[in-house]
Amino acid sequence: MPGATPRGVQKVARTAASGSSSSVEPSQTLRGPQDEAGHSTRERSSGQHPNPDKPEPKRRQPPLPKSLHKKQEFRGLGAIVVIGAGLAGSEAAWQAAQRGVPVTLYEMRPVRMTPAHQTDRMAELVCSNSLGSNLPDRALGLLKNELRRLGSLIIACADRTAVPAGGALAVGRDAFSRAVTEAVEGHPNITVRREEITNLSPFLIREGGRGVGSTIIATGPLTSPALAQAIRQLAGQDYLYFFDAMAPIVTAESIDMTVAFRASRYGRGAEERGSGGAGARSEEAVKHADVQSTNLPIYQSTNPPIYQPPGDYINCPLTREEYYAFVEAVNAAEKISLREFEQDDEARRYFEGCLPIEVLAARSAEALAFGPMRPVGLRDPRTGKRPFAVVQLRQDNVAGTLYNLVGFQINLKWGDQERVLRMIPGLASAEFVRFGQMHRNTFINSRVLLRSTLQWRDREDLFFAGQITGTEGYVGSTAGGLLAGLNAARLAHGAPPVTLPPTTMMGALFYYITHVEPVGGSMGRGDGFQPMKANFGLLPDLDPPERNKRQRYAGYTARALADLEAALAAQQVS
Numbered sequence: 001m002p003g004a005t006p007r008g009v010q011k012v013a014r015t016a017a018s019g020s021s022s023s024v025e026p027s028q029t030l031r032g033p034q035d036e037a038g039h040s041t042r043e044r045s046s047g048q049h050p051n052p053d054k055p056e057p058k059r060r061q062p063p064l065p066k067s068l069h070k071k072q073e074f075r076g077l078g079a080i081v082v083i084g085a086g087l088a089g090s091e092a093a094w095q096a097a098q099r100g101v102p103v104t105l106y107e108m109r110p111v112r113m114t115p116a117h118q119t120d121r122m123a124e125l126v127c128s129n130s131l132g133s134n135l136p137d138r139a140l141g142l143l144k145n146e147l148r149r150l151g152s153l154i155i156a157c158a159d160r161t162a163v164p165a166g167g168a169l170a171v172g173r174d175a176f177s178r179a180v181t182e183a184v185e186g187h188p189n190i191t192v193r194r195e196e197i198t199n200l201s202p203f204l205i206r207e208g209g210r211g212v213g214s215t216i217i218a219t220g221p222l223t224s225p226a227l228a229q230a231i232r233q234l235a236g237q238d239y240l241y242f243f244d245a246m247a248p249i250v251t252a253e254s255i256d257m258t259v260a261f262r263a264s265r266y267g268r269g270a271e272e273r274g275s276g277g278a279g280a281r282s283e284e285a286v287k288h289a290d291v292q293s294t295n296l297p298i299y300q301s302t303n304p305p306i307y308q309p310p311g312d313y314i315n316c317p318l319t320r321e322e323y324y325a326f327v328e329a330v331n332a333a334e335k336i337s338l339r340e341f342e343q344d345d346e347a348r349r350y351f352e353g354c355l356p357i358e359v360l361a362a363r364s365a366e367a368l369a370f371g372p373m374r375p376v377g378l379r380d381p382r383t384g385k386r387p388f389a390v391v392q393l394r395q396d397n398v399a400g401t402l403y404n405l406v407g408f409q410i411n412l413k414w415g416d417q418e419r420v421l422r423m424i425p426g427l428a429s430a431e432f433v434r435f436g437q438m439h440r441n442t443f444i445n446s447r448v449l450l451r452s453t454l455q456w457r458d459r460e461d462l463f464f465a466g467q468i469t470g471t472e473g474y475v476g477s478t479a480g481g482l483l484a485g486l487n488a489a490r491l492a493h494g495a496p497p498v499t500l501p502p503t504t505m506m507g508a509l510f511y512y513i514t515h516v517e518p519v520g521g522s523m524g525r526g527d528g529f530q531p532m533k534a535n536f537g538l539l540p541d542l543d544p545p546e547r548n549k550r551q552r553y554a555g556y557t558a559r560a561l562a563d564l565e566a567a568l569a570a571q572q573v574s
């Protein structure tokens, strides 16, 4: 299921469970709604956060000051519009409203449903009821603790509606979305409108050179077609995507380099850069390369050391037998079929443009060997020969801690996917931070369009948040909503937007989606921008680096929470 924690990662989670906890009680962070003077209106009413297991009796909301009504109706300077009341939109609206800014929240359900949502509730979970790991020293656990520290409504409601799920935070689906809906609808600073937004012009008005309040677009992976068209006009044809073909990503340290080897096809790339040359070498030249040459680097951690030619890619070589066994396993594995709403013309065109490996394997036993697993231009330094087939992995983040399987868009069920991919020599113990998927997903190229504050590059009063920005999963989407809501509220108060340190999970995620280096259009579109979920591979190394994984994760966690605290104090975030 998209967003669930891959098994390879869960295995680590179990061994790393005992790190330092910095969890914050939701009751400490979920402040009641505040009036303009900053007093808690909840304290004035029941003093309780809405508890779904014990619904509060219906009570009249305290009357709003007239000026507030007026701001909401006429959208005066400083008012905020949020479009989409999913996880990101609900969180954004709550954060802004908590800071005393009037918010109008537009949600199209139930007037118009998405193909996946079933109810008219806010923050409905469309699939799994798990928000992933809750362990403090796991990537998603850290992200949750950062969100708790920042007073997230979504995480507070999840904590209150949690069901037993081991180290994960899973929720009672209905209770959770009911709790969010009641909190948002009951907030005196939020007006909810059940309406589909199809045109952005009314929300992008400028008066006297500045915007009339801010707009946050949080309409998610299933943004309605009319609005998607409006966003496409705003973003440009090439920067809005409708379908996602994601190749799996593994951690670099989990690749067995005694089996895999570094090289670029025909010696292109780093090998050429290293020798000061340019262009490609012939396959013949690669064949005769002296792998024992003292110019070549040695992979130090193996015993005896193995000479590794430089190269941009990590290559996993397969013999003929290994290749055919792999194809057979792919053919036998359980596939995820595209849902009805994923089979429209747009999706079908996209699907044909980047076929998943299981479709290629089913077409012919040799198709992969002539496609993404072709070995041309590569020699295994151990044998000096060209392997029968090769799986190439390309660096996925600047730190070099993550690698993606090149051309390996794949749509197998995750259990089977893990089993089959581990058959690839060098990946037997791979730790998957993301499995491959193909699914309907509307998202913008945030690398080109957004700042790390989630503001539009050339328009400070326009924000995007949630999965539409390329942050994968329930909690990543919530984090985007929180930052966009916080920053829109700061603009309304004349304060500069907050930037979170890249050593925090939130900061790293937003830095990644707004700065990731293009990887060359491998998925058949634009510059290859792809969504990302929270993971430790996004964080900068510890100083000094820590080799022990358990201690490293604990170190990341402690550093992130300390740096978050310092950043909030320095930027006066309350």
Ligand SMILES: Cc1cc2nc3c(=O)[nH]c(=O)nc-3n(C[C@H](O)[C@H](O)[C@H](O)COP(=O)(O)OP(=O)(O)OC[C@H]3O[C@@H](n4cnc5c(N)ncnc54)[C@H](O)[C@@H]3O)c2cc1C
Binding pocket: 001, 002, 003, 004, 083, 084, 085, 086, 087, 088, 089, 106, 107, 108, 109, 113, 114, 116, 117, 123, 124, 126, 127, 128, 129, 195, 196, 197, 198, 218, 219, 220, 221, 222, 223, 224, 227, 440, 465, 466, 467, 468, 472, 473, 474, 475, 477, 478
């Ligand atoms: C089929 C499917 C299964 C998924 N399964 C998982 C999973 O198991 N785990 C996981 O972590 N993630 C999963 N995801 C990803 C999931 O969608 C996100 O993690 C999360 O819901 C995104 O939050 P969001 O707020 O960005 O979007 P959403 O939660 O989708 O919210 C967007 C809201 O905007 C509204 N909207 C859309 N267009 C308009 C419009 N024009 N006007 C007004 N309102 C509009 C929608 O009705 C919706 O309420 C899945 C996605 C899909 C499509």
